[in-house]
Amino acid sequence: MKLVVVGGGSTYTPELIDGFARLRDTLPIAELVLVDPAADRLALVGGLARRIFAKQGHPGTITTSTDLDASVVGADAVLLQLRVGGQAARNQDETWPLECGCVGQETTGAGGLAKALRTVPVVLDIAERIRRANPDAWIVDFTNPVGIVTRALQTAGHKAVGLCNVAIGFQRKFAGLLGVVPERIRLDHVGLNHLTWERGVHLLDAPGSATGRDVLPELLENFGPAIAEDLELPLDVVRDLAVVPSYYLRYFYEHDRVVEEQKVKGSRASQVAEIERQLLEMYGDPSLDEKPELLAKRGGAFYSEAAVNLVASLLGTGSAAGDIQVVNVSNNGTLPFLPDDAVIEVPALVDATGAKPLPVPTVEPLYAGLVAHVTGYEQLALEAALHGGRNRVFRALLAHPLVGQIDLANQLTDRLIAHNHEHLAWA
Numbered sequence: 001m002k003l004v005v006v007g008g009g010s011t012y013t014p015e016l017i018d019g020f021a022r023l024r025d026t027l028p029i030a031e032l033v034l035v036d037p038a039a040d041r042l043a044l045v046g047g048l049a050r051r052i053f054a055k056q057g058h059p060g061t062i063t064t065s066t067d068l069d070a071s072v073v074g075a076d077a078v079l080l081q082l083r084v085g086g087q088a089a090r091n092q093d094e095t096w097p098l099e100c101g102c103v104g105q106e107t108t109g110a111g112g113l114a115k116a117l118r119t120v121p122v123v124l125d126i127a128e129r130i131r132r133a134n135p136d137a138w139i140v141d142f143t144n145p146v147g148i149v150t151r152a153l154q155t156a157g158h159k160a161v162g163l164c165n166v167a168i169g170f171q172r173k174f175a176g177l178l179g180v181v182p183e184r185i186r187l188d189h190v191g192l193n194h195l196t197w198e199r200g201v202h203l204l205d206a207p208g209s210a211t212g213r214d215v216l217p218e219l220l221e222n223f224g225p226a227i228a229e230d231l232e233l234p235l236d237v238v239r240d241l242a243v244v245p246s247y248y249l250r251y252f253y254e255h256d257r258v259v260e261e262q263k264v265k266g267s268r269a270s271q272v273a274e275i276e277r278q279l280l281e282m283y284g285d286p287s288l289d290e291k292p293e294l295l296a297k298r299g300g301a302f303y304s305e306a307a308v309n310l311v312a313s314l315l316g317t318g319s320a321a322g323d324i325q326v327v328n329v330s331n332n333g334t335l336p337f338l339p340d341d342a343v344i345e346v347p348a349l350v351d352a353t354g355a356k357p358l359p360v361p362t363v364e365p366l367y368a369g370l371v372a373h374v375t376g377y378e379q380l381a382l383e384a385a386l387h388g389g390r391n392r393v394f395r396a397l398l399a400h401p402l403v404g405q406i407d408l409a410n411q412l413t414d415r416l417i418a419h420n421h422e423h424l425a426w427a
Contacts, residue, residue, distance in 0.1 A: 001029050001315065004075045006126060007082035007143070008034025008064065009041035011279045012300045014291040016079075017049040019304020021056035027312045029060045033071045042066070044283040051289040072130045077138040077311050080126065080149075084118040085423055087276065091269035094262070096415045100408055103251050103258050104267065107144045107194050109402045110412040113381050113393070116148045117416075118423040120385035123149050127158045138314045140307065141328075147193035148378050150328045151343040152385065161355050162328025162343060163310055164193055166246050168302040173230070174201050177223045178215065183207035186347070188214075189326045190335075190360055190367070191246070193345050195374055197367055198244040217242070241366075252370065255402060272298065313350035324348070329355045337368055342375050373401045388426030390417065 003020075005013065013034065020029055034049065036042040046064035053062060065071045072078055083090065093111030094104035103109045123143060130137055139160040141150050150162030167189050168182075175182040184207055188200030201219055204212035219227065220239050228235040231247050233254070238244065251258055275298050282292050306325070313323045324347050331342040334357040338344065348355040363371065377399040384392035390413060397409040397416075421427045 001027070001317070002031040002033070002075050003027075003029050003311065004033045004035060004072050004078045006035050006068065006078060006080050009036030009038045009045050010081055010083070011045070011276045011283075011295070011298055012081060012303065013045045014048055014052065014283070015295055015298075015300055016081075016304045016307060017052045017062075018291045019308050020060075021052055021058045023305070023308045024058050024060075027308045027315075027317060029058075032060055032062045033075075034062065034064045035066070035068050035071045036064075037066055039066055041280065044280055047286070048283045048288060051286075052291070055289040068126065069129055069133065072133045072137065075130070075134055075137045076315055077140060078130050079140045079142060079307060079311075080123060081142045082119075082122070082126075083143070084115075084122050085420075087269050087273045089115075089118065089420070089423070091267050091273070092419045094267035094269050096419055097412060098259060098263055099415065100411045101259060102408070102412065103255055103402060104262050105251055106269070108248065108251055109400060110397060110416055112145050113384070113396055113400070114416050114420050116145050116381050117385050117393070118420060119143060119145075119149060120152045120382065121425070124152055124156055127153055127156065127160070131158060138311070140310060140314075142303065142307070145193065146328050147343045147345070148381055148385070150193075151341065151378065152382055154330055154343065155341060155382075159354070161310065161314065161350070162193065162345075163306055164326075164328065164345065165300055165303045165306055166194070166196060166248075167326035167345070168306045170198055170244065172302055173227075174219060177219060177226070178203065181207065184209075184212075186212070186324065187326060188347075188361070190346055190363055191344070191371055192374055192378070193328050193343070194246060194248040195252075195371065196246045196345055197249075199361075201244075216244070220244075243367075252402065310350060314352060314354070316352040323350055324358065325350050325355075327355050329357050332357065334360055335363060335368075335371070337363075337372055338375050339379075342378070344371075370401065373399075377401070388424065393417065 042064045050062045090106050093106045093114050097104045097110040105111050141162045146162040153160035171185045175185045184204045186202045200214045201216040202212045203215045228238045327348050328343050328345050329348050331338050331344045332340050346357045348357045380396035380399050384396050394413045397403045397412050
């Protein structure tokens with residue numbers, strides 16, 4: 001089996017490598033290629049990756065390359081984890097919206113739109129080159145904003161599934177609180193990427209069992225304070241809603257408070273840039289042969305496990321074949337209030353034919369309304385990313401529930417274009 005990671009020079013990559021090494025029986029990789037245009041970072045990450053494989057006795061080979069076209073030849077699956085513009089662009093996404101009193105975030109609001117505009121054309125170019133080299137290869141997208149990027153890939157006819165680590169993070173969190181193995185937890189997870197709610201937490205009688213019971217009420221009763229603290233939301237609100245929102249919902253539920261906090265704290269990108277500097281220095285140490293503890297502060301927890309399970313199911317290997325996993329997939333009637341081609345984040349049956357969303361219980365108006373609203377924005381964001389133009393950017397921002405005002409959308413549009421001019425071919 002040959003696997004390619006585009007964006008292999010990311011400081012995330014050792015988390016992925018560690019998972020590949022530990023779970024090699026589930027995903028038996030013979031050849032792994034890390035691709036990245038940043039040769040200096042790639043050399044550091046690639047060296048550590050080979051040492052991790054060697055320490056854990058993985059027989060596969062790891063190579064690095066700056067040549068995408070040559071690297072994807074013969075690939076069974078390609079993982080996309082790129083960041084167009086790097087942390088510098090992210091820092092802008094998280095700062096200039098604050099000038100207009102809007103949240104500064106790289107996956108939602110005006111900053112999220114900026115990232116989508118930079119990212120979609122690049123990802124589609126990469127995907128087309130993968131298709132020319134091997135039309136049967138699966139594309140797994142971890143590149144944010146995952147929902148919009150995955151929709152772009154699927155609309156263009158690519159064999160693509162989107163992946164996020166939010167659901168597996170909740171699964172592991174709840175399993176830890178209950179003292180059970182993660183495989184006994186199945187989530188009633190519904191929404192869009194970075195806009196989801198856990199409406200049920202099912203404790204299965206055994207891993208893989210079809211029977212179990214919903215323990216979400218018990219979790220909220222017994223561990224409510226810890227859960228609410230992690231979400232940075234009021235405990236009484238979480239218990240009143242009787243669901244566990246994704247931590248990204250705080251940008252919607254407490255927008256103004258978050259804006260004031262961000263003005264004081266500064267951008268997450270500046271913090272990440274310092275973490276990355278330290279990580280790359282560590283990666284260059286020839287004695288380091290495991291992922292460092294500092295990597296946990298970079299984000300992306302459990303990304304490797306989620307990626308291994310998804311790729312293994314898509315390629316039909318190991319015990320993960322035909323597994324139920326939370327992924328980003330075409331709606332196709334699953335949520336009847338959304339278009340079929342909308343990309344939703346729900347549990348799906350994943351096998352060699354792709355990901356098929358499981359039936360979803362009726363979504364309550366409190367959540368369905370916001371999901372429909374953001375889906376409309378995502379459609380307009382994709383049109384702006386594909387076709388460009390100031391008016392399309394303005395329309396997407398006007399449609400976003402965190403913007404929604406003419407003057408504000410105009411101000412944000414001008415700032416977005418000014419800060420991203422070098423990345424927008426039409427600007």
